[in-house]
Amino acid sequence: MTHDPLAPPTADDTRVHIVDDDDGVRQSLAALLLSRGHTVHTFAGGAAFLSQANLAQPGCVLLDLRMDGMSGLQVFEAMRQQGTVLKTVFLSAHGELASAVAAVKQGAVDWLEKPCDEQTLLAAVARAAHLSHEQAHHVQRRGLLLERWNALSPRQQEVARLLATGISSKEAARALAQRDPERPIDPRTVDTHRSAIFLKLDIRSSHELGMLVEDLGLSDTSSRIA
Numbered sequence: 001m002t003h004d005p006l007a008p009p010t011a012d013d014t015r016v017h018i019v020d021d022d023d024g025v026r027q028s029l030a031a032l033l034l035s036r037g038h039t040v041h042t043f044a045g046g047a048a049f050l051s052q053a054n055l056a057q058p059g060c061v062l063l064d065l066r067m068d069g070m071s072g073l074q075v076f077e078a079m080r081q082q083g084t085v086l087k088t089v090f091l092s093a094h095g096e097l098a099s100a101v102a103a104v105k106q107g108a109v110d111w112l113e114k115p116c117d118e119q120t121l122l123a124a125v126a127r128a129a130h131l132s133h134e135q136a137h138h139v140q141r142r143g144l145l146l147e148r149w150n151a152l153s154p155r156q157q158e159v160a161r162l163l164a165t166g167i168s169s170k171e172a173a174r175a176l177a178q179r180d181p182e183r184p185i186d187p188r189t190v191d192t193h194r195s196a197i198f199l200k201l202d203i204r205s206s207h208e209l210g211m212l213v214e215d216l217g218l219s220d221t222s223s224r225i226a
Contacts, residue, residue: 014129015039015059019049019075020091021067025114029062032118033125046070046078055084058136060128062121065092065099065111073103080107085136087128091116145216148201156200157218159193163206164213169194 016038020026026042033040039059043049047070049061061079065072076088090111092100100111109128112121152160162172169190177184203209213219 014125015041015057016125016129017049017053017059017061017086018042019046019061019067019072020064021045021069022064025064025091029116029121032121036122038125046072046075050075050078053086055079055082055086058085058129058132059087060109060125060132061086061088062125063088063090065090065096065103073099076103076106076108085132085139087132087135089121089124089128142216145201145212149212149216149218151200152197156193156197159190160197160201160209161213161218163190163194163197164210164219166206166210 016033018026018029018033018040020029020042021044023044026044030040030042041053043052045067046063050070063072063075070078072090076090079086079088088103088108090100090103090108091114092111093114100113104111109131110124112124149157149160158176159172162175163169167175169187172190173185173187176190197209198204201209201212203212
């Protein structure tokens, strides 16, 4: 049975990275999460985490806000710059509320004050892992669609951008002829291109084509018919 990438991950699917310079905190959190079936990796600092962890693999990061060396916010920013799909839950000590809230506004899933309530922690990890898997699925899907798009010929891409606006083959042929009078094209040829485009992109309608082009940011304003 295949796994649905959008389904909530089970404990066995969830990788949790604990980044905290307090040995006791790392050990207690790791023991709790391991007892619930999670895969756990621990790091005593941000630099070690960034150099050793697989940031392209979905999961959750429990990240201490204040550490020796790189701060939690610095680690979080480095993760953002690398385009990670990991989702972050910050761990903060008493008195760090403002920084924790700022981190959430920058894209962290949540922040928890130490010492953490077990059920609150587990719920935050589950939520972060689910969001991470959703993003990983989106990234994977976008890569597949781009690969299919790049398999189209330049002419097919040009036709596809026009058809994505919802116009007919006749209107597309007219627009292409106006754009390049030396290369006129008739509606039947546009229909042939349409069939090839749908086959290569694995879609069944111009509506699907329009959504794909929009999702990939490939819309061309010059393709719109006045």
